[in-house]
Amino acid sequence: MVEIDIVKKAMKRNEYALLQVLEAYEDAMYRTAFAYLKNEHDAIEAIQETTYRCYKKIHTLKEPRYVGTWLVRILLNVCHDMHKRKSRIELRETLEVEGQYYDSPKLEIVEAISQLPHEQQQLIYLKYFQDLKNIEIASAQNIPEGTVKSRLHTALRKLRHYFSERREF
């Protein structure tokens, strides 16, 4: 994890500090992006776009200690936008995007998570990938703790449902 001081410097748009923060979360961010977008090229693009948005918005970060959560949230928004844009383009040009899944590791649970609505995916990644407590997620996301709980509950139920269906095949 990065030191709070470095985050504070980054919040003042110290570019070197911002790069340090992003590098510290590099693995988590890239893997989350990959899980979401399922190919290296798009995941790298998502990191680039996330860097750009972070630079623009870093001054809006309220709590330096939630920087990880904040980053993942931006990242997931970026992934979500890219995903949406992609489906739009595919529709318009009726293009088949082939070979998207080749050489990607077998990601069964990740696959299952990607079936969930956007905000539920966010919660799963926040909770399990970043090891955050419900109350922390609530304050980072600016939503009541009860909402976090109920959303997580719904998400988990859907996941279980997904797995039980698959097992029947």
Next chain:
Amino acid sequence: MNEKEYTTLKDELDSIPVPKEALSYARTTGLKKGQSERRNRKRWIEAFTITAALILIFITTIRVSPAFAQAVAKIPGFAPLVEMIAYDKGMEDILKNDYYEELNITETKNNLTFTLLGIIADESGMIINYELDAPFEIHDLDTKGVEIRQNNKDLLEAGGLTYSWPDKEPTNHIEEIIEVTSNKNIDYTNPNFELSITFKDKHETTFNIPFTLQKKIAKSKYYKLDQTIEIDEQKFTVKSLRISPLRAKLDIAIDPTNTMQILQMKSMRLLDEKGEVWGTITNGFSGFGRMRDAEASLFFQSNYFREPKSLTLQINDIQALPKGKDYIEVDFLKKKVLYIPDNVNVNINIDSFNTIRANYKTKEEDHFYQMFFQAVDAHGEAVDSNGFSHSNRDGMSESTYTFDISNKTNPIRIYFNSYENYLKGSATVNIPLE
């Protein structure tokens, strides 16, 4: 999700290899994009019927007497004007000659307090300085629009307006200026005006502030010149010079039979008989029209209050490309670059269905002009640009342009606005002042 599934998730994710180098590059690229946009956001330019080129050059060579700067900086609201002195000598003269009308008109609405502090007005335009206060944080409160009315009519049917886009540290207090540039002489027979400014707060608060100017407006000095000069077999006519306190405006005509398309006149300056130099306006409105048009007006820093005996105009470093070889052609549908002139060394990438990215090695660190300015489709219809970004770093100049190509027919022809190819030679014009 139980413990086992959670572990599987962790393992799955951890098994994804991380391309460290590509990510490091991606971060640098993302950051650069943010930086160049921030630079471009610093000043927001709104041009009406006439487009003007905005050149951002931060010149540090102009020396300002620190004592003077310090003295005026203490006057409330003067900080932005002092900032201008750094790149405009004319502004220092204006403040020294007390050519500034204090107004101090305050109005409060929706918790915002707007104070019109004062105005510098002449026939070529106005500089309005104001402050804005609020009980909350307003550093990124954008300005939605500005209008100056005289006789109930918008003063700027033909002209331009520059206002800042605050983007600094969090604050409850903003001191800023609005620069108004008119392409015809403003008539001050009726000295009553109204400033209308709208902010992008949640109420979209608009302040309508009537004001009356009481100080005498300085009369512009006009010199008719009509001198034709030739550089590298290309002809130009220097038509006239009009000097007012805020700026000196030089009208220039370009011979349509020239074989080269003139892009930018990078270096122009006025010298007085003692050799003192006034450069062009380098931050803000730099002129009206473009070199592609047959006629253009270029703005210089004003020496209105100095009353020199004679002036010499020096023109150097004219950027030009051969006519017919001054554009690129792109087919966005086929994602293909169809034409790049052979004398131009630029890499063009088509990033998406409406975006191009151009880069080239540059020797010039200090200046940047937009690489492209206008585009037309296969039927000759103008194609608007939705946005651009520009960066100049490590000897590489990179620009991205996004075009609105809905309902347009490919291929799209995009014209150069600047390129580092220069005419050989320079010219000097003597301007006698009676």
